[in-house]
Amino acid sequence: MSTIMECKNVTYQYPLTDKPTLKNINIKIEKGKVYGVVGENGAGKTTFCAVLRGFAPSFYQGELQGEVELEGKNIVEYGGDISTRIGYVFQNPFTQISGVKDTVYEEVCYGLENFGVPVDEIDRRVREVMKLTNIESLAMQNPFEISGGQMQRVALASVIVLEPDVLVIDEPTSQLDPEGTESVFEVIKAMKEKHKTIVLVEHKIDLIAEYADEVIVFKDGEIVAHGPTEDILSDMSLLKKGVNLPQVAVLCSKLKEKGLPLEKIAVTDKEAVRVIEKALKERG
Amino acid sequence: MTQKKRSIKDDFTMLTILLIPIGVAVNVVGGNLASLLKLPMYLDTIGTIFTGIIAGPWVGAVTGLLTNIVTGITNPVNFWFIHVNVIVGLLTGFMARAGWFTDWKKGLLATVIQSVASTIASAPPVVYVFGGVTGSGTSLISAVMIAAGKSIWTSFLSVEIVWTVIDRIISWLISLGVMRVIPDRTLVKFPLGNLYLKNKK
Amino acid sequence: MDKSFLEQVQIHKKNKLDGLHSKTKMIVLILYVICTFILAVKVTRLQLPLYQIAWFGVLLVIFALSGQFAKCLRGMRAVFVVFAVIVIAQSLIQPGGEILFKLGPITIEEHGLQKACNLGFMVLDVAGIFVWFFQTTSHKEIAAALREAGVNDKIAYVFVSTLKMIDEMGKNSRTIMNAQRARGIETEGNLMVRAKAFVPSLIPLVLTAITGAEERVVTLEARGFSVNAQKTSVFKLEKSGAETLVLIVSLLITVALAAWRIFLA
Numbered sequence: 001m002s003t004i005m006e007c008k009n010v011t012y013q014y015p016l017t018d019k020p021t022l023k024n025i026n027i028k029i030e031k032g033k034v035y036g037v038v039g040e041n042g043a044g045k046t047t048f049c050a051v052l053r054g055f056a057p058s059f060y061q062g063e064l065q066g067e068v069e070l071e072g073k074n075i076v077e078y079g080g081d082i083s084t085r086i087g088y089v090f091q092n093p094f095t096q097i098s099g100v101k102d103t104v105y106e107e108v109c110y111g112l113e114n115f116g117v118p119v120d121e122i123d124r125r126v127r128e129v130m131k132l133t134n135i136e137s138l139a140m141q142n143p144f145e146i147s148g149g150q151m152q153r154v155a156l157a158s159v160i161v162l163e164p165d166v167l168v169i170d171e172p173t174s175q176l177d178p179e180g181t182e183s184v185f186e187v188i189k190a191m192k193e194k195h196k197t198i199v200l201v202e203h204k205i206d207l208i209a210e211y212a213d214e215v216i217v218f219k220d221g222e223i224v225a226h227g228p229t230e231d232i233l234s235d236m237s238l239l240k241k242g243v244n245l246p247q248v249a250v251l252c253s254k255l256k257e258k259g260l261p262l263e264k265i266a267v268t269d270k271e272a273v274r275v276i277e278k279a280l281k282e283r284g
Numbered sequence: 285m286t287q288k289k290r291s292i293k294d295d296f297t298m299l300t301i302l303l304i305p306i307g308v309a310v311n312v313v314g315g316n317l318a319s320l321l322k323l324p325m326y327l328d329t330i331g332t333i334f335t336g337i338i339a340g341p342w343v344g345a346v347t348g349l350l351t352n353i354v355t356g357i358t359n360p361v362n363f364w365f366i367h368v369n370v371i372v373g374l375l376t377g378f379m380a381r382a383g384w385f386t387d388w389k390k391g392l393l394a395t396v397i398q399s400v401a402s403t404i405a406s407a408p409p410v411v412y413v414f415g416g417v418t419g420s421g422t423s424l425i426s427a428v429m430i431a432a433g434k435s436i437w438t439s440f441l442s443v444e445i446v447w448t449v450i451d452r453i454i455s456w457l458i459s460l461g462v463m464r465v466i467p468d469r470t471l472v473k474f475p476l477g478n479l480y481l482k483n484k485k
Numbered sequence: 486m487d488k489s490f491l492e493q494v495q496i497h498k499k500n501k502l503d504g505l506h507s508k509t510k511m512i513v514l515i516l517y518v519i520c521t522f523i524l525a526v527k528v529t530r531l532q533l534p535l536y537q538i539a540w541f542g543v544l545l546v547i548f549a550l551s552g553q554f555a556k557c558l559r560g561m562r563a564v565f566v567v568f569a570v571i572v573i574a575q576s577l578i579q580p581g582g583e584i585l586f587k588l589g590p591i592t593i594e595e596h597g598l599q600k601a602c603n604l605g606f607m608v609l610d611v612a613g614i615f616v617w618f619f620q621t622t623s624h625k626e627i628a629a630a631l632r633e634a635g636v637n638d639k640i641a642y643v644f645v646s647t648l649k650m651i652d653e654m655g656k657n658s659r660t661i662m663n664a665q666r667a668r669g670i671e672t673e674g675n676l677m678v679r680a681k682a683f684v685p686s687l688i689p690l691v692l693t694a695i696t697g698a699e700e701r702v703v704t705l706e707a708r709g710f711s712v713n714a715q716k717t718s719v720f721k722l723e724k725s726g727a728e729t730l731v732l733i734v735s736l737l738i739t740v741a742l743a744a745w746r747i748f749l750a
């Protein structure tokens with residue numbers, strides 16, 4: 001697979017702070033993969049997202065060293081047009097509405113209007129995305145007057161409709177109930193099926209285990225582990241680094257310690273059931 | 285702070301552009317709240333003063349301008365006083381840029397200057413268009429003075445200046461209250477935010 | 486089948502005057518204000534308050550022809566209050582001329598009543614035409630007209646977002662005030678009590694709005710606010726077809742009034 005984004009020796013420090021929030025970040029983001037970003041609060045996950053999209057330092061100011069590249073070109077060179085390439089969704093659903101549209105339908109149209117896309121095409125794309133994100137029934141409602149979960153889906157729809165190559169999604173479900181969380185992940189799953197490159201920060205580790213191809217672990221502003229999801233989430237040493245591992249992984253590891261001959265440490269419920277069943281059968 | 289050449293455009297960042305609607309809404313909601321609580325004050329320039337203090341004269345002036353335009357939609361009388369609100373924003377902003385609002389005494393002086401100047405600017409339309417009596421809270425006093433034979437100008441100005449100064453001092457104090465609770469990392473992103481950081485490096 | 490979303494967000498108006506393009510309405514507004522001043526200027530010794538009253542009649546006709554008579558009159562409420570204050574105050578405090586009315590200490594004299602009508606109707610006329618403009622033109626149409634006129638995107642954004650922000654903050658302030666009442670903070674009673682309720686009602690609103698503004702910037706940038714492109718709009722501003730006619734009529738009236746004032750009166 002080809003590299004779509006790359007961070008080269010990136011160190012970033014916010015204004016008014018004493019030490020950098022991100023230290024020496026080196027990573028290649030490959031096209032079409034889903035990256036789960038995990039780590040303790042304050043480990044630098046959100047800042048990493050902001051740096052990938054270029055908001056740090058362009059909007060947050062502060063100091064950036066090193067380079068963030070999109071397809072081999074520094075993202076600074078893309079200027080305002082970077083929004084056509086990298087989509088960005090974040091935690092707070094309430095601040096993710098444009099504040100100038102009367103209806104959800106127009107809200108989702110807003111980005112494409114800014115891009116100067118012809119109206120017929122806007123309408124077609126917006127209707128498609130509203131179907132995908134299941135917000136058609138909200139189309140004529142005031143975007144200020146829908147629930148947080150609905151707003152977050154509208155925010156996702158408004159970004160997905162722009163068809164960016166890379167989607168940076170920062171804790172999209174932290175303020176949502178289980179139902180809202182599920183509906184947001186339905187959308188992420190659909191994006192994954194469309195082979196979009198996704199960088200996803202999420203605290204709910206089971207969801208990372210299920211959806212991510214690779215996991216990046218942050219601690220104190222550094223990447224302390226990075227690799228395929230199963231390898232990372234089955235690494236019990238990460239528990240000491242403040243990473244929340246899936247409960248089934250911890251269970252599998254314990255069972256293995258106790259002598260159950262598991263083929264591997266499973267990280268999703270489904271896999272866990274399979275390997276444990278298999279091991280039990282083998283044991284007779 | 286190093287002095288560099290400023291252009292008006294530099295004051296209008298994305299963030300200050302989003303500050304303007306907030307400033308206008310604070311003016312409107314503040315004014316409504318004051319009348320809802322039946323306070324004998326207007327308190328309808330808090331947003332203009334606040335934006336002037338943290339984002340400078342031009343952002344303050346636009347906030348003032350836009351306030352009277354949108355309130356003019358429901359009460360067109362405000363169109364005659366657009367310049368007054370613009371002057372509040374401009375003067376507050378220029379004095380803020382000169383650093384007056386970092387100090388209590390100078391801040392008070394700046395507020396008084398701004399109030400007196402803007403009240404004087406409001407006098408011509410009051411006298412020529414409304415004959416000295418606009419129906420605002422203080423106009424009854426002015427009306428009595430006019431009826432008692434005082435000139436329209438003195439009647440309006442003497443009453444209105446005192447009243448406006450008090451009103452704007454309260455508005456300034458409320459603005460300070462807001463600035464106190466805004467975190468430094470947010471404050472620093474506004475054009476004049478550097479002047480008011482709680483923890484200076 | 487139901488109407489498409491794209492169709493539902495459009496604004497169609499049947500009334501030719503109500504549905505005028507916003508630009509035409511703006512020109513009508515300007516000409517009407519000019520006429521008000523033409524009628525008010527004292528070029529001769531003639532006293533003209535009666536013309537101002539007649540000119541207000543024209544405004545009422547415009548309201549009615551636009552099919553929005555009731556709505557416009559409702560929009561005039563604040564203006565009527567000011568009008569009443571001006572008329573009452575001026576009739577009472579301006580001395581001079583014949584005494585028209587006397588009851589105890591209250592006297593109304595000729596000059597007072599004249600000035601009252603002149604000032605009062607002038608305010609009513611000028612304010613009234615603005616009311617007509619804003620009652621017959623939605624925010625959406627104004628924003629679209631601004632964009633069509635080539636006004637900077639940022640200005641159009643600030644205008645619309647201001648109107649929405651006022652709505653939002655107004656709603657939130659009522660919520661906070663109710664919450665305060667529920668928590669036992671007095672919002673009625675003597676002046677100090679009421680004054681104390683003001684600050685806690687306002688400051689949290691401003692704080693939320695300001696911290697939210699930072700994220701709103703990120704949102705707007707993510708939606709391509711700064712993309713270098715000729716923006717498009719799913720909302721299309723329509724014309725009613727009467728634009729040219731209305732322009733000609735308004736211009737003729739203005740010219741005729743000016744000519745009459747200059748040469749005849």
